[in-house]
Amino acid sequence: MSQSLFFHPDLSLKNIILPEEESKHLIRVLRKQKGDIIQLMDGKGNLALARIEEDHPKKCLLLITEISLKEKNRNYHFELVIAPTKNMERIEWMLEKCCEIGIDVIHFINCENSERSKLNLERLEKICISAIKQSKQFYLPEIQPLVDFKTFIEKSKSKDSTKLIAWCETNQTETIQSKLSKIENQHLIFMVGPEGDFSNNEINIAKANGFTDVSLGNNILRTETAGLYACVAASQLL
Amino acid sequence: MSQSLFFHPDLSLKNIILPEEESKHLIRVLRKQKGDIIQLMDGKGNLALARIEEDHPKKCLLLITEISLKEKNRNYHFELVIAPTKNMERIEWMLEKCCEIGIDVIHFINCENSERSKLNLERLEKICISAIKQSKQFYLPEIQPLVDFKTFIEKSKSKDSTKLIAWCETNQTETIQSKLSKIENQHLIFMVGPEGDFSNNEINIAKANGFTDVSLGNNILRTETAGLYACVAASQLL
Numbered sequence A, B: 001m002s003q004s005l006f007f008h009p010d011l012s013l014k015n016i017i018l019p020e021e022e023s024k025h026l027i028r029v030l031r032k033q034k035g036d037i038i039q040l041m042d043g044k045g046n047l048a049l050a051r052i053e054e055d056h057p058k059k060c061l062l063l064i065t066e067i068s069l070k071e072k073n074r075n076y077h078f079e080l081v082i083a084p085t086k087n088m089e090r091i092e093w094m095l096e097k098c099c100e101i102g103i104d105v106i107h108f109i110n111c112e113n114s115e116r117s118k119l120n121l122e123r124l125e126k127i128c129i130s131a132i133k134q135s136k137q138f139y140l141p142e143i144q145p146l147v148d149f150k151t152f153i154e155k156s157k158s159k160d161s162t163k164l165i166a167w168c169e170t171n172q173t174e175t176i177q178s179k180l181s182k183i184e185n186q187h188l189i190f191m192v193g194p195e196g197d198f199s200n201n202e203i204n205i206a207k208a209n210g211f212t213d214v215s216l217g218n219n220i221l222r223t224e225t226a227g228l229y230a231c232v233a234a235s236q237l238l
Helices: A020-029 A088-101 A121-134 A149-156 A176-182 A200-208 A223-237 B020-029 B088-101 B121-134 B149-156 B176-182 B200-208 B223-237
Strands: A005-007 A015-017 A037-041 A046-054 A061-069 A077-082 A105-110 A162-166 A187-192 B005-007 B015-017 B037-041 B046-054 B061-069 B077-082 B105-110 B142-148 B162-166 B187-192
Touching (some): A005 A121, A037 A061, A077 A223, A088 A223, A176 A223, A223 B223, B005 B020, B142 B149, B149 B200, B162 B176
Parallel strands (some): A077 A187
Antiparallel strands (some): A037 A046, B037 B046, B046 B061
């Protein structure tokens, strides 16, 4: 099934022309032909059956014949807020894993000690699409563009979520599992800082705006490991 | 501190000659000189102070001046049993993360559907050393060479541990967090199969030899994601 599951953001259309890369994959690699049926998903829960009308290897034309809405297969909401790592591969790998395990939104923040201020959002989206296909999910996580730390804090004020922040030099001993076992809503925003850690100023701002600090255990985790750790914690404990 | 923390497997010696790569790093990159003090660990809990006696960039000579034993900073034992992935980078990344989070032994198994039957153990050990240095731990996980599935099962019989196995098409609905919340000893062996999954025969053999199946949630996780997921679960729930 996963071999012929394709992504298109808008399944409200009757006819769809697949982009060049997907057309090539479908016609040249999978060798599908006119009349064959494939599956399409839009990352918003819709799964469609579509028939190949024109098996053009650069702009394959599809006709949607059936569409159904899939339920989300978990009952919690997890948003990760993270500073991109200098070596972007680290974040890409983490994002793939978070998608497999379950994540709703990823926010990227620019901190005082950040070492990267540019992101290739298109590449990140491709990673997410591939990961949700792989793990048989139908909801695509939202990827937010990079914003300054303070901008994010302002924006998060209105959200009625449990907000946690983790950093290396914290004195906090209460673990994330202890915190998560006590929360009442199933809606978590988890923030983790850059490789050079948050500045004291940033920690103070976060704490003054609804974030509580939390321990991820005795070991010092890398940025992307901390993000993944929180994602697994949410999946196991919410 | 981490910049001048070096690894040597035998700190029972008074004098140590660092291998070429580490000597070069210490003398050429960090520009340490005769008389400078560095830290050494052996991955068995020992942390030593050592003075540079000869600042040779290929075979730096050290004298150990002080040694202390660090306690393990967790009270559970986690062994992961996994089939190497075709693309070895996936396992390497997972191993780095498992080391950061906490793992005692990693076993590699060769299954019916395995796509890789060779491992570079030296490279894997380097990844582990680097990860434990990074996360400020003093115990190096044990890396077991690749053995056949059945050989591993035979070997594991004598171990008095909780033994769990995860695979994709399981009907098991009891989650790993539920299982782990009930176990009495803090000693877990967790087994995850190759990308092509375990064969029915392998699952039957495992179950007949003390392994219980467990669910990792609704999503289909990749091999290396499943291993990491179990590692985080052990760290949070044992």
